[in-house]
Structures are given as C-alpha cells and as structure tokens.
Amino acid sequence: MKIVFLSTFALDANVSIVNALKKKCDVYFFTEALYEIYNFLNKDQLNKTISEGTEVNELQLFRDLLALEKTYVVKGTRNANIFKKLYNSYRVHQYIKKINPDFIIIDNYMLTYFLSTLAYRKKMLMIVHDPFLHSGEDFVIDSFLRKIHFKLIKNKILLNESQRNDFIEYYKECAQNVSSSFLSVYDYLTCFKIRETVQTDNFNILFFGRISPYKGIKYLLDAFLKILAESNYENLTLTIAGSGDFDFDINEYKKYPRIKIINTYISPGNLAQLISESSVVVCPYTDATQSGVIMSAYAFKKPVIATDVGGLPEMVEHNKTGLIIKPRSSEAIYQAILELHNDKELIERMAENIENIYFSGEKSWDASAALFIDALQKIERQSE
Missing domain, CATH: 3.40.50.2000 (Glycogen Phosphorylase B;)
Known part of the structure; x- marks a missing residue:
C-alpha cells in the first residue's frame, strides 16, 4: 500500500x-x-x-x-x-x-x-x-x-x-x-538531548502550549495562589510556558517568585527540557478535543491532571495515568495537585502505567x- x-x-x-x-x-x-x-x-x-x-x-x-x-x-x-x-x-x-x-x-x-x-x-x-x-x-x-x-x-x-x-x-x-x-506519545521529543539537573525535592507543576482562552490557565493560577497561601508546600513551583495573549491580567501573578511565566514560543528542545524537569503536567481546559500536550507529557512518563472535557478522559485514565477533574474549578485543580504531591508512590505507579499502556500496549x-x-x-x- x-x-x-x-x-x-x-x-x-x-x-x-x-x-x-x-x-x-x-x-x-x-x-x-x-x-x-x-x-x-x-x-x-x-x-x-x-x-x-x-x-x-x-x-x-x-x-x-x-x-x-x-x-x-x-x-x-x-x-x-x-x-x-x-x-x-x-x-x-x-x-x-x-x-x-x-x-x-x-x-x-x-x-x-x-x-x-x-x-x-x-x-x-x-x-x-x-x-x-x-x-x-x-x-x-x-x-x-x-x-x-x-x-x-x-x-x-x-x-x-x-x-x-x-x-x-x-x-x-x-x-x-x-x-x-x-x-x-510524542516520541519525537525524546530525540532532543536533555541537560542533567541537580536532583532536589522541588515539585514543579507545568502548563505548556499555546495561550488561548479555552485553556483555562487562570483557574490553574488561582489554584496555585491558594497553595502559596499555605506554609506546608514551599517546595511547589508553577511554570506557565507558551506563546499567545492572555485573556486576563497576568501581571498580578508575576510578582510571585514561585510562579514562572514564559510567554514566548517554546522550541521542541526547550519543551523537552521543561517536561523532563516537571513533576506533573496540568491541562485545565474549559473545552477540548484531544491533546498533544498530554502525549508530550507521556513521552517523559509524567502524569497529567486534566479536566473532564472532550476526549481528555480517553487519554488520561483517572488514578492510573493521571487525574480527571471537573472543569472551571480552581478548587478541583488545587486538590488534585496536592493529592499527587502528597503521594510519591502514586506518581511512580502512574509513570509505570504510562509506559505499559502507551509505549508497547493497547495505546x-x-x-x-x-x-x-x-x-x-x-x-x-x-x-x-
């Protein structure tokens, strides 16, 4: 053929x-x-x-x-x-x-x-x-x-x-x-050389992709502000990476040192580096079809927190390769982040499941x- x-x-x-x-x-x-x-x-x-x-x-x-x-x-x-x-x-x-x-x-x-x-x-x-x-x-x-x-x-x-x-x-x-x-999985990302970084207990939450209203980024930022207000989670950081125009005032979030906003085009090599350094990827979308972001995260066996919209529940199996939460809810994002942060064994099991399902299994x-x-x-x- x-x-x-x-x-x-x-x-x-x-x-x-x-x-x-x-x-x-x-x-x-x-x-x-x-x-x-x-x-x-x-x-x-x-x-x-x-x-x-x-x-x-x-x-x-x-x-x-x-x-x-x-x-x-x-x-x-x-x-x-x-x-x-x-x-x-x-x-x-x-x-x-x-x-x-x-x-x-x-x-x-x-x-x-x-x-x-x-x-x-x-x-x-x-x-x-x-x-x-x-x-x-x-x-x-x-x-x-x-x-x-x-x-x-x-x-x-x-x-x-x-x-x-x-x-x-x-x-x-x-x-x-x-x-x-x-x-x-977007395995082309694994072709890029990843810089080795010093291992720390930092727990980095990553959003990446084109900035657009339907991405629900403000819900994620507001969830992280709630985390910042608590003293128990000082090792948590948030990175927002992607080009495009925000549909809300981003300046109020830039003043927090633990929030990193990279509002520019992200090359594949830099994207591979960002994902490899993350602990979990969040897709807080308000509507969706399927998501290449999820498959990029899976290329590095990173679990994903995704909203229950479009085809995302097909891609993120709840409690198996990530967590599915209700959309338009900063509280749901907050709870999901802390659930994964507080259970390292769960994250390790999710990484194993991603490998078994997507690298050689039915997906x-x-x-x-x-x-x-x-x-x-x-x-x-x-x-x-």
Missing part, C-alpha cells in the same frame, strides 16, 4: 504516525514550513519551493522516525498570497502524480494541497484534529476552508472516539465514513496506525 501523507505539522503526532505506518506501508510525507510555531521548521533556511527531507537541517535529528528521502518540505506562503499559494499547490500536485499513491492522508484544509484534494478526494482520508472548533478560535477563513474540505473529502478519521457520534450528528456525516483512532502508535489502515481499507472497499 502506497500512502502520501499531507501535513502542516512536521513533528508532533505526525512523525510518529508516519513512523508506525511505514512499518506496514510505503509512506511519503509532505509538510509545509510556514509558521515555525506550527512545525518548528524555519522556511527562510529553505532554498527551493520543495526540498527533500535529507536537505532540511531540522529534520536530521529524526531520521530514525522519518524516511527523509521520502519526506518533502514545502516553502510555505500565506493564504493572502493566493497566486503563490496555488503555484505551490501545483508543484506539490506534480510530485504526488509521480508517486501515484493508493491513498492520501491529509491533516489540514490548507490551500497548499488544494489541487491534490480536488484530484484525489475519493482516495483521501482526512484527519479531523478538532471535531468542533475551540471557543474563541472560530476564524472566518479557517471555517470557510474547513467547510469546503469537509464537503470534498468523504472519509474522515477522528483522534478520539468519544466525540465521534456528536461529530456525525452535527455535520450530518455518514457513520460508515467516519473512523476513529487515537494519539500516542501504542502501532495500535493507532492499525486503525488508520482499517480506515483506508474501508475506502478501498467503497471503490469496488
């Missing part, structure tokens, strides 16, 4: 999905270097419209996960430059025609791949990362392109099962055309890729 994977994200989940798929299939991977925050690739370092993976410095670190000779990086341009965008789309389409794939997996609705979408839509499987758009992120152009691609591409795959029925009902999809799989990338292959085989049966 020959597969072309069209992506806007070079790393994150996709490098792991491709790595798992290439054990069973012949996989060609395309990604677009546009915004460094999306895929960690600097487009200004690219000399050609389409570069082979062997020519892209940032990808050399991942040669054990990606077949670089079958990886292509498009030097991206914004949608506003419509003629350049369509030219890139034409160039990509010429490459894909030479490959002549049996199927195409696409994870986005960018114009970069639009000509190929028109030509190969009956052979396409679309990954729907966000079955429902996050609150505060319903941008007009994104919604428009999303609707077009949903119409063109019949077969879709979600990365959690819990939202599948709601997705089918909301978008009036045919149930047999909507499959589901799941995310596993491994090999198991996820098998569901992708099942979805592609359904497309094949449709054409018979």
Whole structure:
C-alpha cells in the first residue's frame, strides 16, 4: 500500500504516525514550513519551493522516525498570497502524480494541497484534529476552508472516539465514513538531548502550549495562589510556558517568585527540557478535543491532571495515568495537585502505567496506525 501523507505539522503526532505506518506501508510525507510555531521548521533556511527531507537541517535529528528521502518540505506562503499559494499547490500536485499513491492522508484544509484534494478526494482520508472548533478560535477563513474540505473529502478519521457520534450528528456525516483512532506519545521529543539537573525535592507543576482562552490557565493560577497561601508546600513551583495573549491580567501573578511565566514560543528542545524537569503536567481546559500536550507529557512518563472535557478522559485514565477533574474549578485543580504531591508512590505507579499502556500496549502508535489502515481499507472497499 502506497500512502502520501499531507501535513502542516512536521513533528508532533505526525512523525510518529508516519513512523508506525511505514512499518506496514510505503509512506511519503509532505509538510509545509510556514509558521515555525506550527512545525518548528524555519522556511527562510529553505532554498527551493520543495526540498527533500535529507536537505532540511531540522529534520536530521529524526531520521530514525522519518524516511527523509521520502519526506518533502514545502516553502510555505500565506493564504493572502493566493497566486503563490496555488503555484505551490501545483508543484506539490506534480510530485504526488509521480508517486501515484493508493491513498492520501491529509491533516489540514490548507490551500497548499488544494489541487491534490480536488484530484484525489475519493482516495483521501482526512484527519479531523478538532471535531468542533475551540471557543474563541472560530476564524472566518479557517471555517470557510474547513467547510469546503469537509464537503470534498468523504472519509474522515477522528483522534478520539468519544466525540465521534456528536461529530456525525452535527455535520450530518455518514457513520460508515467516519473512523476513529487515537494519539500516542510524542516520541519525537525524546530525540532532543536533555541537560542533567541537580536532583532536589522541588515539585514543579507545568502548563505548556499555546495561550488561548479555552485553556483555562487562570483557574490553574488561582489554584496555585491558594497553595502559596499555605506554609506546608514551599517546595511547589508553577511554570506557565507558551506563546499567545492572555485573556486576563497576568501581571498580578508575576510578582510571585514561585510562579514562572514564559510567554514566548517554546522550541521542541526547550519543551523537552521543561517536561523532563516537571513533576506533573496540568491541562485545565474549559473545552477540548484531544491533546498533544498530554502525549508530550507521556513521552517523559509524567502524569497529567486534566479536566473532564472532550476526549481528555480517553487519554488520561483517572488514578492510573493521571487525574480527571471537573472543569472551571480552581478548587478541583488545587486538590488534585496536592493529592499527587502528597503521594510519591502514586506518581511512580502512574509513570509505570504510562509506559505499559502507551509505549508497547493497547495505546501504542502501532495500535493507532492499525486503525488508520482499517480506515483506508474501508475506502478501498467503497471503490469496488
């Protein structure tokens, strides 16, 4: 089976999905270097419209996960430059025609791949990362392109099962055309060298990711202020790391030395360092689909405190790989943090469970890729 994977994200989940798929299939991977925050690739370092993976410095670190000779990086341009965008789309389409794939997996609705979408839509499987758009992120152009691609591409795959029925009902999809799989650990992060640090009894709580209203960061900060007001937990610290604009006044929290706010783009190497130095990761989201943050934390076997929204309870098994709490509650976050802080044996058991389930068990990338292959085989049966 020959597969072309069209992506806007070079790393994150996709490098792991491709790595798992290439054990069973012949996989060609395309990604677009546009915004460094999306895929960690600097487009200004690219000399050609389409570069082979062997020519892209940032990808050399991942040669054990990606077949670089079958990886292509498009030097991206914004949608506003419509003629350049369509030219890139034409160039990509010429490459894909030479490959002549049996199927195409696409994870986005960018114009970069639009000509190929028109030509190969009956052979396409679309990954729907966000079955429902996050609150505060319903941008007009994104919604428009999303609707077009949903119409063109019949077969879709979600990365959690819990939202599948709601997705089918909301978008009036045919149930047999909507499959589901799941995310596993973001093992690309383990390719980065981690600096050794002096072991202390510091218990660091980490939030990382793009700053956005639906992330519920204020609930986490207010929970930590309650911890600061008590004298028993002087070894607890909080780190908030990510780029974006806060939807509340952050200045009142900056005055506390045990709260560290890194409001900037976090490179993958720095992210790996932050996670490795943390004790627990918190996802205080007010709404969600699935979360790459959780899978990044699991790559270092860190337990996660997550709210009971979207597909997060599928990813965090309560009392097994972390804790599930009610959303929009600083008190719930406060209680969960102290529960883990006060029970080191529980944290150790959770780390063991993460390894057993996600590295080699039922939630491994090999198991996820098998569901992708099942979805592609359904497309094949449709054409018979």
